[in-house]
Amino acid sequence: MPEKIELPITGMSCAACAARIERELNKLKDVGEARVNFPLKKAVIFPKREIELKEIISIIRDIGYDVDLEADVTIRAKKEEAELKKDFIWSACLSAVVMVFSMWMVLPNMQHQNFILLILTIPVQFFFGLRFHRSTILNLKHFTADMNTLISVGTSAAFFYSTFVTFFPHIIMSAGMEPMTYFDSSATIITLILLGRFFESKAKTRTYTAIKMLYELSPKECVLLKDGKEVRISTDTLEVGNLVLIRPGEKVTVDGEVAEGSTYVNESMITGESLPVHKGVGDEVIGGTINGKGSITVRVTRIGKDTVLAKVIRLVEEAQFTKAPVQRLADKLAGVFVPIVILISIGALAVWWVFGPEPKLTNALLSFVSVLIIACPCALGLATPTAIMVSTGVGAKRGILIKSAEALELTNKARYVLFDKTGTLTEGVIVLADVIPTGGFSEADLLGVAYNLERQSEHPFSEALRKKAEELSIPPVKVDNFQAVVGKGIKGEIQGKACFVGNVALYEDSGKALEGSIKQLYQEKELSGMSPVLVWRGSDLLGLLTFSDRVREESRDVVTELNGMGIETVMITGDSQAAAGTISEKVGIRNFLYRVLPDKKAQVVEDFKKKGVTIMVGDGINDAPSLAASDIGVAMGKGTDIAIESADVVLMKGHLSRLVSLIKLSKKTLWVIKENLFWAFIYNILGIPIAFGVLYPFFGIRLEPMFGALAMMVSSISVVGNSLRLKMFKE
Known part of the structure; x- marks a missing residue:
């Protein structure tokens, strides 16, 4: 089973x-x-x-519904998006013509003009709007109602009443009313809703893209070592125990252990470790990570679904299912509102037919249609999308790319913000933090030896040293007998003298003992999460260099402001406790978790979600599962494509300060949406009883369909105008 x-x-x-x-x-x-x-x-x-x-x-x-066992999910999503785009364009073109014919007399005969309007509206109503009517029929079958029901009932009422007026204008005139048509209402409503559905579909396609990009991380081919020969084969055909050659700069093919050679591997996209990790014989490597300048032979230990990358992919997919979608308030209201409106309209039809004045049938029909038209969901359909549309535009101008309405709806309720460290709170760039000469030597002496030795190495420190050397105009010199000492450092001869760059172990191997203040300083730098190295020439200790990942200047201000808003901040990283503690102290975060791998990171997010709405902020492949698992995933714009695709919000250009703006914009947007829903319903609440005819026995006042449409239009204008206030949003 x-x-x-x-x-x-x-x-x-x-x-x-x-x-x-x-x-x-x-x-x-x-x-x-x-x-x-x-x-x-x-x-x-x-x-x-x-x-x-x-x-x-x-x-x-x-x-x-149906099951398509053959279709690729990405192809199906793109096909749906293309169909919605095509339907919207055709519907918009026809609706524009309908609007022109509705506003101006183009033909000399009104009835002829109404026939033209009917012909133009039929494709919009029954072809491009078919998806709404089909869904409504299914809802009726199961005794439920949603936004589709509102759209179908409202547009159908306007269409069929207008059709009746077109064919039988004399019946309407006999009731002392002007034979007005509402083809423009039904066509415009369907067009606007199609536009909203198109944008929804476009946003959903990103979900599939994110997962597809994860699959593409693993190399499709690899070099298998068999019987002393190199054979290029498909990665899918590998078996546990095979030996695979990984050349400099290539991606590691699969999970395994190093059987021969040594190198530095960039694992930041999987583990979050900011510094490339040294790999020698017996060390584990992870598929999808990037090899440095060394060549290694890897013995395969895990394949297929058991690899770390496969588990990351599975976590992203599963997170999409466990993330509870926020039910739109408009849909919830529609579920109650639609059945009530239908019952009221039927009640109006019955009351006027039985108790109304002559002509009873005409008056009953007009009251029935008036109730349905004033309840038309145009404003209700615009209440959320217009606010979201304006809000996302405002966000984009401030460097905040918001990819879903759900993200805006939830962000204002955030109780926890979880930060990845590398590339999020820090810049993810290795820098030379300290240059500390000793024994009377100068910075130039110290850096001259370190730079020229590291220049021969593939070590990540070499780039930071190169930049510093260029600043100080330190010239490159010839290095003889260069040698890398695995896990300890490097050595070589400069102008006939033995020179070294390395850790304490290499220093002691050369017959020396680190003592006094320099030993204490070395230990302090190590405990603070930095990477210290010693530099010596012959028997002379030239000094100490430390390397670190630079903290973003804005990180502390962002954390302080979030804490001031009552939001608890937490840092999660794959780095060591010392490195994590140093960064958390610098940015003002009290609670931090260290040595957390991708699968554990997603579980941490799930644990926080149980306590309150949780935002996860990250930038790497290792963050993709946790971004997808969180209530709101926020990716740094300079992060990996996969983190960006997995997230609900992207902070463009990597400006972390935009996170605070996002939360404030969310609060303002949700308030505007609630106001919009009020304006969308107030005309219905006031207008439906009048359309029913409650004022007719006392004042002879009834609401004709024309005034119902006018109320609907005013309601829509109110909603749009209120949404436009978001353009004045200030942080």
């Missing part, structure tokens, strides 16, 4: 669809748990016992 069954689902249009499928699948007695993810368009079923796949597929199809 399989541990889980994964099925790609087609036909879902909103989170309510996913919830409906999930609910039906969980009713099956052989299903332990079923989870349906709307963005990934996928269902994951955990069976209790053996279950027929066709039974599951049958349930899904019975409720109006």
Whole structure:
């Protein structure tokens, strides 16, 4: 029996669809748990016992959706995006013409002009808007309602009433009313909603892209060493125990251990370790990391789904399912609002038909349509998207790329902000922190030896030394008999004298003992999380150099401001305790976790989520699972593509200070959305009773469809105008 069954689902249009499928699948007695993810368009079923796949597929199809076992999820997402784009463009073109014909008399005969409007609106209403009507039929079948129901009922009421007016204008005139049509309302509503769906689809495609990019990290081919020969083969055909050659600058093919050679490997994208790590015989290497300048032979220890990279990919995918989607407030209101409106409109039809004045049928029909038209969801449909659209535009101008409405809805409730260290709180750049000469030697003496020796090495310190040497115009000189001492340092001869750069172990191996203040200084630098090295020539100790990862200038201010907002800040890193403690102290974070690998990092995020809304800020491949697992994943714009694709928000140009702006913008946006929903409903609350006719017995006042449409228009203008206030957002 399989541990889980994964099925790609087609036909879902909103989170309510996913919830409906999930609910039906969980009713099956052989299903332990079923989870349906709307963005990934996928269902994951955990069976209790053996279950027929066709039974599951049958349930899904019975409720109006389908399973496409052949389609690639990325191709399907791009196809959906292309279809929505095409439908919107055609719908917008037709709607624009409908608007022109509705506003001006183009033909001499009004009835002829209405016929033209009818013909132009039919494709928008029944072809480009078909997805809304189809969903409404499914909702009726299962006695539910959502935004699709509002769109379908509202536009259909406007369309069919207008069609009636077009064919039978004399009946309307006999009731003493002007025969007005509302084809422009139905066409415009469908066009605007299609535009919103297109942007939603475009955003969802990023999810698939992130996962696809993770798969592409692992090299497709490798060099296998077999019987003394080098053979290039597909990585997929490797077996545990094979020997693989990794040349300088190449990606490590798979997880394994070094069988021959030594090098430095950049593991920051997996472990978060800021400095490249030395690898010698017997040391483990991870697939997808980047080899330095040394050549190594690796014995394969893990393949396929057991590799570290495969586990990272699985964590990202699983996080997409465990991240609970925020149900839009408009959809929740629609679930209650739509059935009530339909009942009220039917009630109006019945009351006017039974008790109303003559012509009873005409008056009953007009009241029925008036209720539905004033309840048309144009403003309700615009309430959230317009605020989000303006807010994301404002954010983009401030260097904040917001990729989902859910991120804005949740960010204002953040209780915890978890920071990755390398590349987030720090710049991820190795710098020469201290140059400390001893024994009367100068900085030039110290750096001259260190620079020229490191120039022969692939060690990451060499680049930092090169920059410093160029600043001081230190000339390169010839180095003879250069040798790298694995795990300790390097040595060589400069102008006939033996010179060394290395750690205490190498210094003591040369027959010397580190004593006094320089020993104490060396230990202090090491305990503070820096990387100290000694430089000596012959029997003379020239001094001490320390290297570190530079802290961002803005980090401390950001942490201070977040703490002032009542948000708890935490640092998570794969670095040592000393390095983590040093950085956390510099930026003002009290709580930090060290030596945390990707799988553990995602679990830490899950633990914090249980206590409150959690933001994760990171920049590396190792952060991708935790960014996806968090309530709001925030990636640094200068980070890896995968971290950026996995995140909900990207801070462009790597400006960490924009995180505070994001939280403030979120609070303001959510307030505007609530105001919008108020304006979207206030006209309905006031207008529906009048449309029903409650004032007619006392004052002879009734709300005609024309005034219902006017109220709807004013409501929409109010919503748009209120949303535009976000452009004046100040931090």
